[in-house]
Amino acid sequence: MVCLGNICRSPLAEGILKAKTNHLDVVVDSAGTAAYHVGEQPDIRSIEIANKYGIDLTSQRARQFSVNDFDEFDKIYAMDSSNYANIISLARDERDRNKVDVILNESNPKSFQSVPDPYYGGENGFQNVYDMLDEACNIITQNLEKR
Numbered sequence: 141m142v143c144l145g146n147i148c149r150s151p152l153a154e155g156i157l158k159a160k161t162n163h164l165d166v167v168v169d170s171a172g173t174a175a176y177h178v179g180e181q182p183d184i185r186s187i188e189i190a191n192k193y194g195i196d197l198t199s200q201r202a203r204q205f206s207v208n209d210f211d212e213f214d215k216i217y218a219m220d221s222s223n224y225a226n227i228i229s230l231a232r233d234e235r236d237r238n239k240v241d242v243i244l245n246e247s248n249p250k251s252f253q254s255v256p257d258p259y260y261g262g263e264n265g266f267q268n269v270y271d272m273l274d275e276a277c278n279i280i281t282q283n284l285e286k287r
């Protein structure tokens with residue numbers, strides 16, 4: 141799960157997908173394309189919205205996406221089209237590129253819709269982000285269960 145800062149959207153995506161897939165043999169992680177917030181806890185507003193649904197994000201720490209992640213993970217979900225372009229620009233070959241998708245393409249195929257960056261918005265933005273990610277993660281989980 142990749143966003144810009146790895147403090148708002150992708151930590152929530154990580155927490156939500158981890159909660160849904162705890163019966164499956166999958167590794168879920170998150171990162172940011174930028175390094176501004178490396179080492180920080182998720183934004184308090186992400187922690188609070190996750191808490192509302194019984195998900196604890198407090199042990200997460202922000203890290204920057206690295207080329208190594210193409211080797212570690214089978215699937216890389218970008219939160220928006222800007223993150224998508226940044227990740228694609230780091231891909232070494234077609235195999236790397238094929239691992240990358242925009243997360244909302246799971247709920248709205250080929251739409252390339254973005255999870256809106258809630259960083260400068262109000263509390264409602266985080267609920268909106270939660271709802272979008274919850275829907276996408278339900279579909280990701282259903283597909284993982286079919287493996």
Ligand code: 4NP
Pocket residue numbers: 143144145146147148149150172176177257258259
């Ligand atoms: P995120 O949100 O990419 O969902 O973690 C942001 C967090 C920080 C900044 C931008 C977006 N920032 O500019 O510091």
